[in-house]
Amino acid sequence: MTTDIGLPQTVAALPAVAARRYGDRPAQRHLAGGVWQDVSYAELREISTEIGLGLVALGVAPGDRVCVLADTRAEWVQVEFGIALAGAVTVPIYPSSSADECEWVLGDSGAVVVVCENAALQAKVESVRDRLPALREVVLIDGEENTLAELRARAGDRDDLERRATAVVPDEPALIIYTSGTTGRPKGCVLTHRNLTECCRVCDAMGVMDASDVVYLFLPLAHVFAQVISLGSAGMGAVVAYCSDGAAAIMPDLAALSPTLLPSVPRIFEKVYATVSGLVPAEMRAKAVAAGMAVRQLERAGQPVPDELAAGYAQADAALFTKVRAVFGGAIRQAISGAAPIAPEIIEFFHAAGVPVNEGYGLSESTAMGTLNTLDAVRIGxxxxxxxxxxxxxxxxxxxxxxxxxxxxxxxxxxxxxxxxxxxxxxxxxxxxxxxxxxxxxxxxxKKDIIITAGGKNLSPGNVENDLRLSPWISQAVMHGDRRPYPVALITLDAEAVGPWAQGEGLPADIPTLAAHPAVRALVQQVVDEVNAHYATVAQIKRFAILDHDLSIETGELTPTLKVKRRVVEQQYAGLLDGLYD
Missing domain, CATH: 2.30.38.10 (Luciferase; Domain 3)
Structure with missing residues (x-):
């Protein structure tokens, strides 16, 4: 079932529509044996069909839930399309999830099959399997038994699978995304086929991506932002290049792939900004950003750039901005920042540098869609x-x-x-x-993050936290002060920046030692003072504590998209926070 412009109304229809429209053009790009290899749209349809036939052979019925427990990779999307073709519902699980969290999603969704990336993730499932009566099969993407390759090799009735795919209607569930949540058990957001294929229409109408784009995807496909980018790319005929090996591979991948579209979370842009913005003095950087923003504004308006401004920009470009573009592979047409707020100063910097980072907004409950700045219509902030x-x-x-x-x-x-x-x-x-x-x-x-001080003042912590994270020395900042006399903060150090600084100062480079060192405290105090100067007295950070480690997904302090779980952090460090009010 498709619309009058040829876009699908169900995820089950998407592989066939894309194969018909784009054929042998690349749909997926992944690293295998040290070489980047492509999967065409025609091949993607065939692989998805084989997976769908295998799932039917396992007894998966229309409406059944099938979980996917894997990192972002080409097979993840192939499995998702296969699930849709079988008329079933995809239920993602973050690979960073604990065994208990896996049990909750598997059990609450009533999943009958789970596709795991490898034996390590399978072990999490097996450790709780006796409490999952609905779960019948575990399939491994990388393994020796019950593998995805074996599933694809199962014979099946292709006509029957086509009937299943055709029978799927837009308002049936296609995906159940379990929200990470800050308190209580995660809730499963039921996204229909109509919800998900709406992203194809939005991408088409807003020019988010097209068939010429190379989209680099490192975001977890268990998150709705990555889902929208993935499905939208398939609808538009773009090629999606998948992160080759975790966060450490992002920068090398960007250099190797030269993507044109980069969907990301703010933390990546914050870290790049902290690294490259220090390449020139602050005064020179400010002039460079001002010149770059003026040039971009004239370009968007279709007006000529005066010679004097062009000369000033050329200097800034040679000294700084060419290096910024090179970090991202040199070909970025647009980057999209979502999942959490990002400081306007960072967006201005990248726009000036010719790497337009456009902020968007959405929730799991809105299929990651809601509002978006675009190349033609942007208002920073x-x-x-x-x-x-x-x-x-x-x-x-x-x-x-x-x-x-x-x-x-x-x-x-x-x-x-x-x-x-x-x-x-x-x-x-x-x-x-x-x-x-x-x-x-x-x-x-x-609403839930609003801090109401003991004096009755309402404070929103996000802006102060964003400003603190602009510093290269600070990785995370969590403002606290609800029903307290004044705001305080928990701060973590950015090891990549503080370590080299400490060596230059003749100090130990390990973070636990540095967190307690007076010189580091003075360094952070200077940042806090500079940030406080931009806020009213009531909103200023009066005291802070430096943790001897960074917040992490593994400890449950960050969501998989690197957002701080505020309530978890406040509970975990309650004693330390109390001490800041002594």
């Missing part, structure tokens, strides 16, 4: 304007509300939570914001 067919309004209490074809069907087997989140068709986002006369939306805070 905002999260952009509403995407096509999305209505955005501000409630009386300042909350951002959304509705449209991208809004989820509800939480899996949780009608109470669904009723609280979907009110008269409007998604209650939990974020606070404003909309200006041109339709640009700006987030001012999050």
């Amino acid at each position: 905002s999260i952009g304007r509403a995407v096509p067919d999305c209505d955005v309004r501000i409630a009386e209490d300042g909350e951002i509300l959304m509705r449209g074809p991208h809004i989820f069907a509800g939480y899996w087997q949780n009608p109470g939570a669904t009723a609280e989140t979907l009110v008269d068709g409007w998604l209650q986002t939990g974020d606070l914001g404003t909309i200006d006369d041109d339709g640009y939306v700006t987030i001012t805070g999050r």
Whole structure:
């Protein structure tokens, strides 16, 4: 089932539509045996068909849930399409999840099959399998038994699989994304085929990507942002190049692949900014950014760049901006930052450098869609304007509300939570914001994160935390102060920046020692003082503690997209926070 412009209305239809439109053009690019190899759209359809036939042979019925427990890789998407062709529902699990977390998602969704990347991830499932009565089969992408290759080799009735795929309707569940959550058990966001294929129409209408793009994807496919990029790329005919080996491979991959589109989370841009912005003195950097922003504004308006400005920009480009573009492979047409707020200063810097980072906004419950800045319509500091067919309004209490074809069907087997989140068709986002006369939306805070001091002052911690993270010395900052007399902060050090600095100062390079060293504390204090100068006294950080380690996904302090789990951190370091008020 497709629309009049040839875009699919179900994920099950997407492989066939893409194969028909793009044929032998590359759909996937992955590193194998040290060589980057391509999978064409025609090959992707065939592989997905074989996986679908294998799942049917395993007894997977229409509507059954099939979990995928793997890192971002080409096979992840191949399996997802195979699940859709069989009429089943994909349920992602983050590979960083504990065995207990795996048990919750597998058990709550009632999954009958789980596809694991390797034996290490399979072991998590096996350790809790006796408590998962619905789970019948475990398939390994990389393994020696019960492998994905064996699944693909199973014979099956292709006509029957085609009937299954054709029988899928837009409003049936296609994907259940379990929210990471800061408290309580994760809830399963039920995203329909209509929700997911809406991203193809949005990408088409807004020019997010096209068939000429090379999209570099390192984001976890268990996160809805990566899902939208993946499916949108298939709809538009772009090639998706997958991260070859975890976070450490991102920069080498970018150099090797020269992608044109980079979807990312703010932390990646923050770290690159902290590294490259120090290549020139602060005063020179400020002039370079001012010149670059002026040039970009004239270019967008189609106006000529005056000779004097062009000469100033050429100097900045040679001294700094060419190095910035080189970090990303030299061919970036657009980068999209999502999943968490990003400081306007960072966006300005990259726009000036010719690496336009455009901020967007969405939730799992809105299929990662909502608002987006674009190459032709950008207002730095905002999260952009509403995407096509999305209505955005501000409630009386300042909350951002959304509705449209991208809004989820509800939480899996949780009608109470669904009723609280979907009110008269409007998604209650939990974020606070404003909309200006041109339709640009700006987030001012999050309802649950609002700090109300003992003096009754309402503070939004996000801006202060973002400003602190602009420093190359600081990795994470968590502001605290709810029902307290003043704000304080927990700060972690960026080992990549502080380590070399410490060696230059003749200090030990290990983070636990540096976290307690007076010289490092003075370094951080200077950053805090500079940030405080931009805020009213009531919002200033009065005291801080430096942790002897960074926050991490493994400890449960960060989500898989590197957002801080504020409540978890506050509970884990409650004693340390109490000490800041002694």
